Amino acid sequence: MELVKKKEDCCGCRTCEKVCPKGAIHMEEDACGFLYPKIDPGKCVDCGLCLKKCAFQSGYEKRKEYDPFYAYGVRHREEQVYMESRSGGAFTAFSDHILERSGAVYGAGFDDEKGPFYVRHSGTETKEGRDEYRGSKYVQSDLSDVFPEVKERLENGQAVLFTGTGCQIGALYAYLDKKYDNLYTLDLICYGVPSPRLWQDFLHMREEEIGGKIESAEFRNKKECGWKACRESVVVNGRSYRSRIYAKLFYGSDIRPSCTQCPYTNQERVGDITLGDFWGHEKAIPGIWDDDKGISLVLVNTSQGKKLWEMSKDMVDHVDVTGYPFRHSRMRKAVKKPDDYDMFWEDYEKKGFVYCAEKYAGHKKKKKGVSQSGAEQGHLIRRVVRRLFTKR
Ligand SMILES: Cc1cc2nc3c(=O)[nH]c(=O)nc-3n(C[C@H](O)[C@H](O)[C@H](O)COP(=O)(O)OP(=O)(O)OC[C@H]3O[C@@H](n4cnc5c(N)ncnc54)[C@H](O)[C@@H]3O)c2cc1C
Structure with a gap:
């Protein structure tokens, strides 16, 4: 076979x-x-x-029942929630509803078993557990053994909310091969998923450069840089260090080969509800939440999704944008394979991560133990001194 x-x-x-x-x-x-x-x-x-x-x-089962789907610009009512979420915190509202009815929520969180900040799917029945799933992890999440576990819960009559990329939701339906009224699914509009090993290499490089153990990591640091900025950050010894290395590689060649032929990148959504960043909100809902703090785009695709939306919508502020022509590229076609894709992976295999960070993200490796902000501060002081002397 x-x-x-x-x-x-x-x-x-x-x-x-x-x-x-x-x-x-x-x-x-x-x-x-x-x-x-x-x-x-x-x-x-x-x-x-x-x-x-x-x-x-x-082939996956196309589940969309509404054409056009019901669509909403959404922001969670609590600022702390949407600031800890990638977009507007819609996921928290849907998952709260399920958890408050003794259901289980599945999503992607960090786990240290296979290395620091390894991204893995798991299930939880608590809000504390669910909070770990908040925020997009731009790494392929390992589905481990969650499918049999989900099936068992469903068979026992427990409500389950399963969240993930389109391919993960399509896979779950194929695995279950049966309709469950107690299953709700949220799929993400998805650019593609980067390599888990490359993520570990990136963290290792940053630890060497900064000279300390990483305490937390963010793929896009919304609190410090805004929702639209593409900058990752790590915290070492309580201090935040930002960079634009991992993000550049992600939007370059660091995605799984299958993402370049992804069959889920269209409007025939696979989940009951689709979540994404509300890009283009400036035109679609001018003047609303124009503060770079994040807005979720929520597409309600099925009657099951509509049930969940109706039961959760009081937890969020929302604007109806049904029928608006969204221009998300990943709802039209898969990401194009970059011209240097094969070369990138060949370089990664033969020469390693640091070489690729320099060649493909323009990163200049810092000396071991010199923190980036220390180096930046030195650079800034030298520039100011130089300018003072030049003026004279
Ligand atoms: C790899 C990836 C690529 C994406 N690409 C786009 C894009 O091109 N355009 C766009 O509009 N939106 C994209 N998104 C979706 C977007 O970033 C937000 O996840 C979505 O808008 C939900 O935001 P929120 O504030 O409602 O929820 P949040 O609280 O931020 O919830 C995050 C949700 O995403 C799930 N999740 C996080 N990381 C992963 C992962 N690695 N694999 C599977 N599930 C994960 C969590 O389980 C949770 O359900 C992408 C998300 C991921 C994970």
Whole structure:
């Protein structure tokens, strides 16, 4: 059985691993740090179930019921919530509703088992647990063993809210293969997912440069730089250090090969509700929340989604934008494979992360133990002194 003919065919969702009746499939990391299934030929009986259940290759169930979908610009009523969220904090409102009714919420959080700040999906029944899922982690989240766990909860009658990228939601439906009235899904408008290994390499480089252990990390630091800025940050010894290295690589070549052929990048949404950043809000809802603090775009795609929206909408301020022609590129087509994509990954494999950060993100590596802000301060002082003397 040949499951993955080329890397573009596999989104790494683990469905094949979970459905194989012989336990013949396990996931292995490739040289770029992405997970792919490996089949044990000694155990495989060629039943073909892995391919049949592969939503990425065999097609996913398009679930959109409304055309046009109901669409809303949304901001959570509490400033603390939307400032801790990537967009306007819509996810918190939907998940609060489920948690307050003894349901479970699934999302992507950090876990240190496979290295610091490893991004992994898990489930929680508490708001504290859910808060860990807030904010976009621009790394492919490992779905681990969540699908069988979700199924068990659903079979037991518990309400479940499952959140993730389109490929993760499509994979969950393929795995379950049954309609559950107690399942709600939120898919994200998604640019693509970067490599977990590259994320670890980035953190390691920053620890070396700054000279201390990273206490927390943010992929886009909204509080310090604003919602629209593309800057990551890390906190070391209580101080925040910003950079624009990881973001440049992410919007360059650091995405999984399958993201360049993603079948979910269209208006035929797979989740009950779709969440995204409300880019283009300046034209769609002029003068509203124009403060660079984030607005969620909420698309209600199914009657199940409408139920969840109706029950959660009192927790948010919202503007109805149904029928507005949104221009999100990732609702029209997959991200184009960059011209230097293959070269980037070849360089990464042969020469490593630091080389790629310099070549593809223009990063100048700092000396070990010299903090970026220390170096920046020195540079600033030298500039001011130089200017003073030049004027004379
Ligand atoms: C990799 C990635 C790429 C994205 N690309 C775009 C884009 O191109 N255009 C756009 O408009 N929006 C994009 N988004 C969606 C956007 O960034 C916000 O996630 C969305 O608007 C929800 O914001 P919020 O404030 O409502 O929720 P938040 O509180 O920020 O909630 C975040 C939600 O995202 C989930 N999540 C976080 N990281 C991951 C991950 N790595 N994998 C799966 N799920 C995750 C959490 O479980 C949670 O449900 C992307 C998100 C991710 C994770």
